[in-house]
Amino acid sequence: MRSRTSGMWWGTALEAPDPGLLARFYAELLEWPIVHEEPGTAVVAPPQGAVYIAFQEAPGYRPPVWPPADGAQRTMMHLDFRVADLDEAVAEAVALGASLAPEQPQAHVRGLFDPAGHPFCLCRDDGWRSVRTSPARGTTAGCAPCVRASGWSPVARRGR
Known part of the structure; x- marks a missing residue:
């Protein structure tokens, strides 16, 4: 803009x-x-x-469902937060009212739900970058399991 x-x-x-x-x-x-x-x-x-x-x-308000389920309110977006100590960050978030998602597809990422049911991810800072760019494939943002679960495709989006 x-x-x-x-x-x-x-x-x-x-x-x-x-x-x-x-x-x-x-x-x-x-x-x-x-x-x-x-x-x-x-x-x-x-x-x-x-x-x-x-x-x-x-x-x-109806909280979204993650991972996606047919006929349920899908997650339209979520927040990713990079953290230095994953276990400590999860414990802190849970103590504040978050709940751990039942599915955890990556060792360095934890999916949680905030008190209203929005999913968010805590991503361990181990050299992984939150935004990756590839000239052939476009740009993907967020943690890899979240991108896969959303069905988002940078190649498909470029054609719009």
Whole structure:
């Protein structure tokens, strides 16, 4: 976008039955402050700014299912967080209210669900990069099992 300039914020918004509760979960997990809260909306952002995660109230919210299941609400997106100590990060997330996903397809990645049921991944920092680019295949983002489970294909997306 040409209208964006240096220092402008960007982010994502997650639907939740209780945005304040979910914002407090991620604020504790990431050690980011809640920078805005009003009825139906809460926002967390890192101290250095420029990025945020907003949480918006969604009446009738149904948590997504991961891995995908026919006829169930699919995950439309999820968050990946790179961590130095996977076991410690999982224990901390669970203590804050997350739950471990029943399927764990890679040794260096743990899939969890936040208190609203959104899946997120903790990825051990062992030299693995979260974004890989290949001129022949396009760009893939996120952890490999999550990309495979989503059915996303960089080759198929380029043809759109």
